[in-house]
Amino acid sequence: MSVIKLEPLTGKAFEPYGDVIEIRDSAENYLINNGTTRRYNDLATAVAQGPDARVAISTCRAQPFDLPLDLKMVERHPDGSQAFIPMQPCRFVVVVAPDEDGTPGAPRAFLAAPGQGVNYFAGSWHGVLTVLDQVSDFAIVDRQGEGPNLEEHFYDQPYRIEP
Amino acid sequence: MSVIKLEPLTGKAFEPYGDVIEIRDSAENYLINNGTTRRYNDLATAVAQGPDARVAISTCRAQPFDLPLDLKMVERHPDGSQAFIPMQPCRFVVVVAPDEDGTPGAPRAFLAAPGQGVNYFAGSWHGVLTVLDQVSDFAIVDRQGEGPNLEEHFYDQPYRIEP
Numbered sequence: 001m002s003v004i005k006l007e008p009l010t011g012k013a014f015e016p017y018g019d020v021i022e023i024r025d026s027a028e029n030y031l032i033n034n035g036t037t038r039r040y041n042d043l044a045t046a047v048a049q050g051p052d053a054r055v056a057i058s059t060c061r062a063q064p065f066d067l068p069l070d071l072k073m074v075e076r077h078p079d080g081s082q083a084f085i086p087m088q089p090c091r092f093v094v095v096v097a098p099d100e101d102g103t104p105g106a107p108r109a110f111l112a113a114p115g116q117g118v119n120y121f122a123g124s125w126h127g128v129l130t131v132l133d134q135v136s137d138f139a140i141v142d143r144q145g146e147g148p149n150l151e152e153h154f155y156d157q158p159y160r161i162e163p
Numbered sequence: 164m165s166v167i168k169l170e171p172l173t174g175k176a177f178e179p180y181g182d183v184i185e186i187r188d189s190a191e192n193y194l195i196n197n198g199t200t201r202r203y204n205d206l207a208t209a210v211a212q213g214p215d216a217r218v219a220i221s222t223c224r225a226q227p228f229d230l231p232l233d234l235k236m237v238e239r240h241p242d243g244s245q246a247f248i249p250m251q252p253c254r255f256v257v258v259v260a261p262d263e264d265g266t267p268g269a270p271r272a273f274l275a276a277p278g279q280g281v282n283y284f285a286g287s288w289h290g291v292l293t294v295l296d297q298v299s300d301f302a303i304v305d306r307q308g309e310g311p312n313l314e315e316h317f318y319d320q321p322y323r324i325e326p
Contacts, residue, residue: 019220021222036226038223039222039223042219047217054209054210055218056205057205057304058202059202059203060200086250087249087251087280088251088252141220
């Protein structure tokens with residue numbers, strides 16, 4: 001089985017697939033609220049395409065996975081971005097894959113560190129939410145609207161994801 | 164000085180002002196990701212009005228306040244909603260006020276419990292981010308676009324907010 005090693009999640013490495021949501025000094029940042037809060041501005045754009053589409057906020061509670069894990073499937077949402085924002089510090093695996101003429105190429109796997117979230121661009125192939133260590137809660141920022149907004153792809157052979 | 168007592172933050176009590184973002188069994192919820200994750204769907208809508216406006220995701224790091232605190236000012240964003248999603252369990256004070264012909268009436272103060280975030284409706288008068296106990300990080304989902312999108316109101320007399 002092909003083996004994929006986890007890479008550290010950085011804004012630069014993740015750039016082709018989406019945005020990293022975190023406290024990041026390299027982002028535009030400034031004090032607000034009379035100096036009591038520092039804002040790291042505009043890390044990601046939430047997109048919802050289609051006539052009646054809108055951006056909404058949901059939550060979810062995810063059961064943990066163990067490493068190594070076998071990746072069989074990726075999915076994408078052609079009509080909207082999708083952000084996962086951890087509501088407690090946690091580690092999770094972020095699988096993405098480049099698009100190659102409508103199907104996903106070989107995946108990459110990033111390890112999100114405590115304090116990091118992600119926003120997948122509309123149309124980015126990605127794996128399902130894969131948290132490690134313990135049950136974890138996330139906020140989800142994504143599209144609500146008509147249409148399936150979902151494509152799934154099952155790889156002919158699974159990939160093994162290792163630390 | 165007028166005293167305001169903190170109220171528990173519930174979706175029902177907060178309904179006139181915005182949405183509570185949390186894991187809430189009374190929300191529409193269902194299993195996703197082959198049963199490993201339960202999604203609590205569509206708790207809040209993110210709104211960004213204006214020709215070039217969009218919904219974006221930012222983060223912030225907030226210094227803690229002590230109770231009691233004196234509330235002098237509230238603000239609102241007429242062209243967009245604004246959500247604060249805690250990235251770790253924390254308590255924060257959520258001040259809101261009804262609109263009375265363009266100015267805020269007497270405020271109410273809610274105590275967000277660990278695991279709760281909020282989304283202020285566009286045009287809802289609210290206080291600034293007021294976290295308790297320790298420095299805390301939040302994701303912010305709000306509008307990016309032209310125009311000030313900000314109105315501030317200073318009360319003639321401050322209100323004292325007490326536990």
